[in-house]
Amino acid sequence: MGAMKTRSSVGIWVNSVVSFVVFCLLDILDYLLCLLYKTADYLLEAEWKLCYCLSPKKLITTSRGNILLSHNSCESNILTVSPLQQLSGRSKIELEEISETLYSRPSLLSDLSKLSVNDLTKWLLNVTRSHSDFGEIKISKKRRRTMKSSFTVVEMLQGKIRPQNLSRQVSRWSDCDCGYCTCWNSTCAKDQSLFVKTQFPKANRGNEDVLFIHGFISSSAFWTETVFPRLSNSKYRLFAVDLLGFGKSPKPADSLYTMREHVEMIEKSVLLKHNVKSFHIVAHSLGCILALGLVAKYGGSIKSLTLLAPPYHPVPTTEAEPRQYVMKKVAPRRIWPPIAFGASMACWYEHISRTICLLICKNHRLWQFLAKLITRNNRTVNFLIEGFMCHTHNAAWHTLHNIICGVGSKLDLYLDIVRDKLKCNVAIFHGRDDEVVPVECSYNVQSRIPRARVKVVENKDHITLVVGRQVEFAKELEEIWKSSS
Numbered sequence: 185m186g187a188m189k190t191r192s193s194v195g196i197w198v199n200s201v202v203s204f205v206v207f208c209l210l211d212i213l214d215y216l217l218c219l220l221y222k223t224a225d226y227l228l229e230a231e232w233k234l235c236y237c238l239s240p241k242k243l244i245t246t247s248r249g250n251i252l253l254s255h256n257s258c259e260s261n262i263l264t265v266s267p268l269q270q271l272s273g274r275s276k277i278e279l280e281e282i283s284e285t286l287y288s289r290p291s292l293l294s295d296l297s298k299l300s301v302n303d304l305t306k307w308l309l310n311v312t313r314s315h316s317d318f319g320e321i322k323i324s325k326k327r328r329r330t331m332k333s334s335f336t337v338v339e340m341l342q343g344k345i346r347p348q349n350l351s352r353q354v355s356r357w358s359d360c361d362c363g364y365c366t367c368w369n370s371t372c373a374k375d376q377s378l379f380v381k382t383q384f385p386k387a388n389r390g391n392e393d394v395l396f397i398h399g400f401i402s403s404s405a406f407w408t409e410t411v412f413p414r415l416s417n418s419k420y421r422l423f424a425v426d427l428l429g430f431g432k433s434p435k436p437a438d439s440l441y442t443m444r445e446h447v448e449m450i451e452k453s454v455l456l457k458h459n460v461k462s463f464h465i466v467a468h469s470l471g472c473i474l475a476l477g478l479v480a481k482y483g484g485s486i487k488s489l490t491l492l493a494p495p496y497h498p499v500p501t502t503e504a505e506p507r508q509y510v511m512k513k514v515a516p517r518r519i520w521p522p523i524a525f526g527a528s529m530a531c532w533y534e535h536i537s538r539t540i541c542l543l544i545c546k547n548h549r550l551w552q553f554l555a556k557l558i559t560r561n562n563r564t565v566n567f568l569i570e571g572f573m574c575h576t577h578n579a580a581w582h583t584l585h586n587i588i589c590g591v592g593s594k595l596d597l598y599l600d601i602v603r604d605k606l607k608c609n610v611a612i613f614h615g616r617d618d619e620v621v622p623v624e625c626s627y628n629v630q631s632r633i634p635r636a637r638v639k640v641v642e643n644k645d646h647i648t649l650v651v652g653r654q655v656e657f658a659k660e661l662e663e664i665w666k667s668s669s
Contacts, residue, residue: 203518208292210533213270217535221358227359235532236287238280258452283590285511286582289532292517314333358538360546368434378453379432381408383415383422392487392669394661395461395478396424397450399469399493399646401580402433403571406468408649409563414658420464420665423454427474429579431571441582445590447477461485464665468492469498469621469646473591476598483601488609488668493621493646494533495588496595496628506593514588523619531584538557541577548573564651609668610636612658615644 218237225233303371355361368379381404396407404424404522412422426433429441439445454460459528462485467475472494479486497513499506515531518524530537544551552569559565602610610633623640630636639660650657 187305199518199520203520206519207517207528207532210529210536211238211291214533214535217539221488221535223536235295236595244391245248256305279588281444282440282588283507283585283593284505285507285531285589286585288508289511290508305476311458311513313370327646355435356576356578358542358546359435360548360574362549364432364570365435365548365574367432376452377457378428378434378449379404379426380453380457381405381412381424381426382458382469383408383412383420385417386579391419392665393421393423393458393463394665395450395454395460395465396422397465397467397471397474398424398427398430398571399471400584401430401572401575402468403567403574405431405467405567405571406650409567410654411658411661412656415617415662418662421458423458423460425450425454427471427583429583430575432574435576435579437576437578439582440586441579442586443474443477446474446587447481450474450478451481461627462487464488464490464668466490466492466661467494468650470588472496473587473595476595476602477591479606480598480601481620483606486606486608487662488611489602489606489615490611490628490648490664491629493615494611494629495592495621496599496625496632497592498596498628498632499593507589510593511585511589514592521619527620530580531589535541537581538577542576544572545575545577546580568647568651596632599629603633603635609664611660611664612636612638614638614648615649616640617645618641618649621647 201617215571218235221235222232225231226644328407355366390470396404396411398404398406404426407422412424415422428439428446430436434447457461464487465478468491472491475489475491478521479489495514499509509669511531515528516524517528517532529540546570550567551573552566555565555569556562602608612626612629613622614621616623626640630638641653644653
């Protein structure tokens, strides 16, 4: 027993030390890629493209509105944003919707430069005691430096707080411009709505509606290729959306992909367009957060709420930076397990994640072709790859930070609405082997909503919770909807 505990401690220590070295190197790489992309953007698009990794120290006002910055204690902070333009039909942009994790992410290198020998020794000793704290050096707030870029955030906001014209959007050189990824220019630009896949009962006898919301870097195919065929003889009108920035839906370059934008686009594309008055919701992963946003707005219209792998990480009341706390939970900056390493690169490094999108998303047709050869044209693999790769870096980056880290840090408020103001059934499903969203997240939701029923499916992960058991899951959904009618 003692030997096993020792091996475990050594493993954690090795993982932590190697991770620290690797992510210090990634800090440097991201900075170099920043310079590279600025040059490439200027040469290929004849314009300097702004990013979130610069940190000038000055006060700015613009003709588009009053944007104030202060520089206190070596930190820049946005104080107010009062633009005159509209964003997605609004008269102003709410600063609360923009997560500071976009422009303020702790740098291991800057932390390391402030450490004394004693500090480093203490960290190396403490790292074996806490698996969750690895990679995050504990130093006093007075000495801690973070990577700030509020000046650049303001510049980016200036470019994004104008009315969106989807018919005039142009793909960036690093984004895919194939027919699938840009089909929204012709199919969705006319009414500026999301791509929605529908399935109605025969003879139009449906009297209940169901809205399906997919997860992060996915698409409506996650539902239409699995659950929809098993519900072809049901009485329900089914709606599966491609979220803003994903699949065949619009991918506006000037969008911040905030909660309000996502919810308003779903409202416009499904609820208003199809005259949906009351409905059931089925949501997966990221979609669970957006589903709770819809619940907060349409509480009285919700018949049932089914959440699959909800990414709910309760933030301690003593936590001063709730969004940073959630970001570290989602992407803990460690190289093992591999899913944590991938999430960390996508979340912490703007330019490394853009490079990943350049290699994978821009060339998704090649990867899909190779996958078809290897799997002998397996449709399941094909639609999963298609959903995983068909998005832009701008959409994924902003959605990850503004929704998963930003709104994810205040889900308590939305869950309390479901608990106190709604009477609908709440069902939660989670795969026991899910490494993307821990099973504890579903139990955290249940602790907030006692009436919620949690079902943990053995030997299933984040994807196979649905894919591979769609027949069983379709039956479970019909039972939920029937009991909620």
